[in-house]
Amino acid sequence: MEHLPSWLLTQTAAHAGRLVTERFAEVGARGYHYRLLETLLGGPASQAELGRRTGIHLSDMVAVLNELTADGYVERSPDPADKRRNVVTITDRGRERAAELAARAEAIQDELLTPLTAAERAELVRLLSLLRKGAAPA
Amino acid sequence: MEHLPSWLLTQTAAHAGRLVTERFAEVGARGYHYRLLETLLGGPASQAELGRRTGIHLSDMVAVLNELTADGYVERSPDPADKRRNVVTITDRGRERAAELAARAEAIQDELLTPLTAAERAELVRLLSLLRKGAAPA
DNA sequence: CGACTAACGTTAGGTGGACTAACGTTAGTC
DNA sequence: GACTAACGTTAGTCCACCTAACGTTAGTCG
Numbered sequence: 001m002e003h004l005p006s007w008l009l010t011q012t013a014a015h016a017g018r019l020v021t022e023r024f025a026e027v028g029a030r031g032y033h034y035r036l037l038e039t040l041l042g043g044p045a046s047q048a049e050l051g052r053r054t055g056i057h058l059s060d061m062v063a064v065l066n067e068l069t070a071d072g073y074v075e076r077s078p079d080p081a082d083k084r085r086n087v088v089t090i091t092d093r094g095r096e097r098a099a100e101l102a103a104r105a106e107a108i109q110d111e112l113l114t115p116l117t118a119a120e121r122a123e124l125v126r127l128l129s130l131l132r133k134g135a136a137p138a
Numbered sequence: 139m140e141h142l143p144s145w146l147l148t149q150t151a152a153h154a155g156r157l158v159t160e161r162f163a164e165v166g167a168r169g170y171h172y173r174l175l176e177t178l179l180g181g182p183a184s185q186a187e188l189g190r191r192t193g194i195h196l197s198d199m200v201a202v203l204n205e206l207t208a209d210g211y212v213e214r215s216p217d218p219a220d221k222r223r224n225v226v227t228i229t230d231r232g233r234e235r236a237a238e239l240a241a242r243a244e245a246i247q248d249e250l251l252t253p254l255t256a257a258e259r260a261e262l263v264r265l266l267s268l269l270r271k272g273a274a275p276a
Numbered sequence: 277c278g279a280c281t282a283a284c285g286t287t288a289g290g291t292g293g294a295c296t297a298a299c300g301t302t303a304g305t306c
Numbered sequence: 307g308a309c310t311a312a313c314g315t316t317a318g319t320c321c322a323c324c325t326a327a328c329g330t331t332a333g334t335c336g
Contacts, residue, residue, distance in 0.1 A: 003263070004243055004247055005154075005247050005250060005251055005259065005262060005263055006154040006155075006157070006158055006243070006246055006247060006250055008263060008266035008267060008270060009147070009150055009151045009154045009250075009266065010151045010154055010155055010158075010169075011193070011270060012147055012151070012266050012269045012270055013147045013148045013150075013151030013152075014151075014322075014323075015269070015270075016143075016144040016147045016148055017148055017292085017293085017323090018323090018324095019144070020144060020148075021291085021292075030291095030292070030293095031292080031293080032292085032293080046313075046314095047313075047314065048312075048313060048314080055294090056293090056294090057294065057296090058313080058314070058315085059295080059296085059297095059314090059315075059316080059317085059318095060293080060294075060295085061314085062314070062315055062316080082302080082303070082312090082313085083301080083302055083303085083313095084301070084303065084312060084314075085312085085313060085314085086313085086314075105142055105144070108144055109142055109144060112143060112144055112147075112269070113143055113269070115268045115269055115271060116265065116268060120265055120268070121143065123261060123265065124143060124262075124265045124266075125141070125143055127254065127258055127261065127262045127265070128143070128146035128147060128150050128262075129146060130253045130254060130258070131150045131153070131250070131251070131253055132146060132149060132150055132153075133253060148293090152293080152294075155294090155321085155322085156294090156295095159320090159321075168320095168321075169321080169322080170321090170322080184284075184285095185284075185285065186283075186284060186285080193323090194322090194323090195322090195323065195324060195325090196284080196285070196286085197285090197286075197287075197288085197289095197324080197325085197326095198322080198323075198324090199285085200285070200286055200287080220283090220284085220331080220332070221330080221331055221332085222283060222284040222285075222330070222332065223283085223284060223285085223331095224284085
């Protein structure tokens with residue numbers, strides 16, 4: 001069983017997930033928060049668009065945006081051009097939060113990848129990216 | 139964010155997890171079932187020992203063994219040498235089930251790793267194994 | 277031999293990520 | 307105006323993973 005790539009993937013991802021959960025929990029955040037704030041640094045977007053970019057399901061998006069809005073990290077406003085949509089915008093406070101979480105995310109990578117050399121890290125990223133492409137319509 | 143190894147890991151693991159869930163659900167199984175049956179092929183063991191070998195938490199172990207026992211794949215009996223313990227044994231029916239799930243697991247690897255060459259697959263396994271060792275006391 | 281600690285197994289519950297289904301409003305097309 | 311699709315929301319499920327508390331049993335120690 002330990003020879004199975006899917007097993008190795010899910011076990012190492014569980015380890016990565018624990019690191020992410022622990023380090024973000026130290027500042028009252030979760031993985032979804034980081035994912036959304038990072039995406040919004042690229043500019044305002046609708047909830048549906050954010051869902052497409054981040055992989056967060058629309059039903060979960062509502063809850064996460066509620067949390068980020070309550071904490072003042074993002075703002076939601078109706079799109080005057082299309083009343084079906086909200087436009088979600090990051091706030092200054094949200095930019096700071098994104099920077100804080102990004103720093104934590106980088107530290108997590110270092111911790112996670114400690115057993116690997118720099119060349120091995122690059123190769124791992126390359127191989128995982130190939131697998132990601134193979135799973136595109138996720 | 140897409141450059142982060144932890145992100146790539148969790149996204150590819152989610153993809154692997156979906157494949158595992160879908161393929162096993164086709165025959166009414168889950169990942170924990172396969173993990174336990176595979177481990178029991180190595181001989182009878184206590185629940186605590188099974189927990190240590192598989193990484194399945196003891197509280198989840200109870201539920202999974204209940205399911206496998208109900209379906210006739212394993213048997214539980216008290217250990218005469220130590221009444222605190224149960225001894226869990228795979229049945230003939232369980233061996234067949236393990237073989238069926240192992241075949242599915244191999245097919246999942248092929249599907250998951252389609253974008254990679256044989257050399258790349260070996261390298262991915264090597265790199266992930268290194269990361270697993272780095273997270274040993276999980 | 278009783279007190280204490282640890283192992284074992286069970287029950288009950290929680291978390292986070294991921295997902296489904298149904299609904300009401302809005303926009304675009306025919 | 308009817309129809310279809312997009313958008314956002316609500317309510318829920320599933321799975322892997324995890325914590326806490328409890329009762330029974332076994333081993334150690336004074």
